[in-house]
Amino acid sequence: MRDEEGFRAFVETHGSALLHAARLLTGDHHRGEDLVQTALTRLYLKWGRIDAPLPYVRKALVNAQIDQSRRRWWGERPTETLPEPTAPGTTDVAGSDARDELRRLLAGLAPRDRAVVVLRYYCDLSEQDTAETLGIPVGTVKSSCARALARLRVEVASGAPS
Numbered sequence: 001m002r003d004e005e006g007f008r009a010f011v012e013t014h015g016s017a018l019l020h021a022a023r024l025l026t027g028d029h030h031r032g033e034d035l036v037q038t039a040l041t042r043l044y045l046k047w048g049r050i051d052a053p054l055p056y057v058r059k060a061l062v063n064a065q066i067d068q069s070r071r072r073w074w075g076e077r078p079t080e081t082l083p084e085p086t087a088p089g090t091t092d093v094a095g096s097d098a099r100d101e102l103r104r105l106l107a108g109l110a111p112r113d114r115a116v117v118v119l120r121y122y123c124d125l126s127e128q129d130t131a132e133t134l135g136i137p138v139g140t141v142k143s144s145c146a147r148a149l150a151r152l153r154v155e156v157a158s159g160a161p162s
Contacts, residue, residue, distance in 0.1 A: 007047050011040060014054060017123075018061065024118045025065045027107035038064045058123060059133045062115045069111050105155050113148035116141055 018039070023032035039060035043053055050056050106114050112134070119130045120141070127145075131138045 003048055007044060010043075010053055014057070015040075018057060021058070021118055021122055022061055022065075024103065024106055024122055025061060025114060026068075027103050031068075035061055035064050035068070055129070055133060058119065058125075059135075062119070062134060065115065066111055105152055108155060109148050109151065112136075113144050113151075116144040117148045117152075120145055 015036070019032055019036050022035040022039075023029055026032045026035055039057050042060045042064075043050070043057045046056070047053070106117065109117065115134060116130060119125045119133055120127070125133065127138050127141045131141045134141070136144075
């Protein structure tokens with residue numbers, strides 16, 4: 001029997017932080033929501049058998065993002081400009097997305113580097129915990145983090161991410 005109330009309390013407590021981490025991993029609000037839903041579904045299926053649900057769901061977030069980034073998408077492609085003009089008085093979603101500098105900068109990183117930065121600095125995990133979550137050596141976390149931060153510094157200094 002699953003502890004429905006325990007799971008619900010977990011989601012209420014950690015849901016917004018997980019959503020923000022997923023948005024940083026994906027670079028998109030809607031894909032972040034989908035990612036959180038996927039990770040929470042995986043957690044729910046194992047709820048009650050997991051001793052540490054937060055590290056489990058963080059790892060599920062990263063793994064789901066990596067899985068999604070490997071899939072080839074044949075559907076719609078996002079563009080910088082909308083095909084139809086924005087009506088006066090409405091919010092320009094593309095413009096507001098462009099102003100979100102952190103998401104834009106993180107989107108320029110390789111998926112693993114992005115995961116390392118998000119887990120280390122947003123989720124505030126130690127190098128050891130980040131390594132365990134991603135299933136990589138601590139040295140790889142250190143080098144990936146150093147490489148990612150150096151690239152972010154260059155991008156911020158140049159003012160134009162690649």
